[in-house]
Amino acid sequence: xxxxxxxxGPDGDIAPDVAAVELDGVGKVFNPGRSNEVNAxxxxxxxxxxxEFVTLIGPSxxxxxxxLRLIAALTDVTDGSVSVNxxxxxxxxxxxxxxxxxxxxxxxxxxxxxxxxxxxxxxxxWKAADRRQRSAEMLDLVKLSEFARHHPAELSGGxxxxxxxxxxxxxxxxxxxxxxxxxxxxxxxxxxxxxxLLRIWxxxxxxxxxxxxxxxxxxxxxxxxxxxxxxxxxxxAVIDTDLGERSEATRDHPEYFANxxxxxxxxxxxxxx
Amino acid sequence: MLAVFVCLLGLxxxxxxxxxxxxxxxxxxxxxxxxxxxxxxxxxxxxxLDILAxxxxxxxxxxxxxxxxxxxxxxxxxxxxxxxFAIGVVVGLGIAIALTTSGRLERALVPHVIASQTIPLIAxxxxxxxxxxxxxxxxxxxxxxxxxxxxxxxxxxxxxxxINGLRGLQSPRPENLELMDSYAAPWGQTLWRxxxxxxxxxxxxxxxxxxxxxxxxxxxxxxxxxxKGGLGxxxxxxxxxxxxxxxxxxxxxxxxxxxxIFVFVVISTVEYALVGRKGREAVR
Numbered sequence: 001x002x003x004x005x006x007x008x009g010p011d012g013d014i015a016p017d018v019a020a021v022e023l024d025g026v027g028k029v030f031n032p033g034r035s036n037e038v039n040a041x042x043x044x045x046x047x048x049x050x051x052e053f054v055t056l057i058g059p060s061x062x063x064x065x066x067x068l069r070l071i072a073a074l075t076d077v078t079d080g081s082v083s084v085n086x087x088x089x090x091x092x093x094x095x096x097x098x099x100x101x102x103x104x105x106x107x108x109x110x111x112x113x114x115x116x117x118x119x120x121x122x123x124x125x126w127k128a129a130d131r132r133q134r135s136a137e138m139l140d141l142v143k144l145s146e147f148a149r150h151h152p153a154e155l156s157g158g159x160x161x162x163x164x165x166x167x168x169x170x171x172x173x174x175x176x177x178x179x180x181x182x183x184x185x186x187x188x189x190x191x192x193x194x195x196x197l198l199r200i201w202x203x204x205x206x207x208x209x210x211x212x213x214x215x216x217x218x219x220x221x222x223x224x225x226x227x228x229x230x231x232x233x234x235x236x237a238v239i240d241t242d243l244g245e246r247s248e249a250t251r252d253h254p255e256y257f258a259n260x261x262x263x264x265x266x267x268x269x270x271x272x273x
Numbered sequence: 274m275l276a277v278f279v280c281l282l283g284l285x286x287x288x289x290x291x292x293x294x295x296x297x298x299x300x301x302x303x304x305x306x307x308x309x310x311x312x313x314x315x316x317x318x319x320x321x322l323d324i325l326a327x328x329x330x331x332x333x334x335x336x337x338x339x340x341x342x343x344x345x346x347x348x349x350x351x352x353x354x355x356x357x358f359a360i361g362v363v364v365g366l367g368i369a370i371a372l373t374t375s376g377r378l379e380r381a382l383v384p385h386v387i388a389s390q391t392i393p394l395i396a397x398x399x400x401x402x403x404x405x406x407x408x409x410x411x412x413x414x415x416x417x418x419x420x421x422x423x424x425x426x427x428x429x430x431x432x433x434x435x436i437n438g439l440r441g442l443q444s445p446r447p448e449n450l451e452l453m454d455s456y457a458a459p460w461g462q463t464l465w466r467x468x469x470x471x472x473x474x475x476x477x478x479x480x481x482x483x484x485x486x487x488x489x490x491x492x493x494x495x496x497x498x499x500x501k502g503g504l505g506x507x508x509x510x511x512x513x514x515x516x517x518x519x520x521x522x523x524x525x526x527x528x529x530x531x532x533x534i535f536v537f538v539v540i541s542t543v544e545y546a547l548v549g550r551k552g553r554e555a556v557r
Binding site for chain 1: 467
């Protein structure tokens with residue numbers, strides 16, 4: 001690994017006082033000045049420290065996915081500023097500071113599992129031997145080693161999503177952006193994937209920003225839950241939900257239920273307003 | 274499968290011929306139907322056995338079985354078609370890739386690409402041959418008439434490649450394109466690692482159409498441009514001397530059909546080797 005090119009450049013680790021993500025008065029308007037103008041986000045201030053697991057939750061149309069895509073520099077802000085690891089969002093994208101996981105696994109059908117994981121490494125110019133070794137390590141991490149040579153169509157939805165996570169993590173991004181990654185999975189698979197994600201997060205110390213509309217998912221996974229409300233999309237509450245080390249038992253813990261209630265109330269609050 | 278089909282076709286042909294001949298024989302005023310059907314005389318429809326015999330017959334003054342003559346002419350036509358196909362794929366895919374770069378360019382140019390196909394091939398074929406003889410002096414090699422026929426074939430082949438290629442290149446889901454963007458992949462990498470592989474099933478569908486069209490283009494090109502040496506010329510020749518050997522025209526047409534099937538099978542084989550991943554079962 002050490003001889004492979006570092007995706008984050010030679011400067012190495014980011015100084016601890018630099019936020020992983022800093023949003024300052026961020027607003028987004030789609031189709032400004034036209035009849036189909038949509039004010040998607042307004043006045044978003046948020047600072048996410050390195051190593052946090054932050055969940056964005058809110059009803060459909062509250063702009064949580066848009067916010068994630070602004071951080072990813074897949075779309076431009078209308079107002080305010082986004083900085084990732086102390087750089088502009090687009091600079092961070094070009095430096096491959098983050099990696100994104102979508103609701104659909106989006107694996108390439110024509111590549112086997114191992115080569116799907118190698119995709120970002122190919123784009124970064126890794127040598128074939130390093131790529132193969134890394135992909136094997138990642139398959140180990142998501143516990144799919146025996147499926148390395150299978151094609152995506154031969155995997156279940158949950159397995160595909162694990163491959164997508166392995167692909168996203170393959171180049172050690174400092175930041176993982178996840179847009180409802182488990183939204184299309186059944187409840188059992190979903191809880192299993194949540195446990196896996198927490199394990200990976202603990203092992204890798206990556207900062208995670210996670211979009212969901214499941215309250216229980218948000219509370220179980222995150223250290224902080226950012227509650228958003230729609231029209232225009234804004235942050236209505238930020239709730240600390242750090243339960244320390246989590247396990248299956250955490251799902252039955254009173255503090256977990258207290259947090260679920262707190263988030264639910266925050267979500268209700270903006271329906272009342 | 275093909276053999277069964279050919280046999281059935283031969284049987285149907287013979288049966289129809291027997292039926293038609295029966296009507297002709299019985300024509301005594303009350304069976305008017307016979308006069309509406311195409312004639313089924315041996316001149317109009319040579320018996321299947323005559324056609325089969327024609328395949329192996331040696332035409333006077335040649336010393337070769339007729340099928341070997343047709344086969345070598347088919348090879349000549351195949352060369353024209355293959356060159357036309359290759360140029361058509363390069364040009365067609367090039368246009369498709371260029372159109373993928375901009376929605377505005379696509380909207381502006383696609384109607385013109387479609388309009389290009391409304392010009393009758395027979396009308397432009399002689400022009401291309403004349404250009405070839407007069408205007409291509411700047412080329413480092415001597416221009417030959419069969420190359421003009423290849424250009425005519427190209428005119429038919431680039432079109433399906435452009436249209437299907439465009440659809441294929443645009444087939445990746447938005448999240449796959451965003452994935453490449455999130456990796457800061459340059460345009461060329463997205464083309465090579467996502468758009469092109471995703472378009473292979475579309476392209477092979479186009480290649481099958483284009484390959485058979487290239488044979489049609491080559492034969493029609495030979496006929497309308499008067500190029501000697503290929504199947505088009507053979508069909509023309511046997512049509513002119515039809516009365517002295519109708520079965521030879523049928524053999525020439527069979528040769529053309531066999532060539533079309535051949536190129537189709539070649540493309541299908543390549544497709545199977547490259548993208549033939551059917552029969553995988555999902556683990557669910």
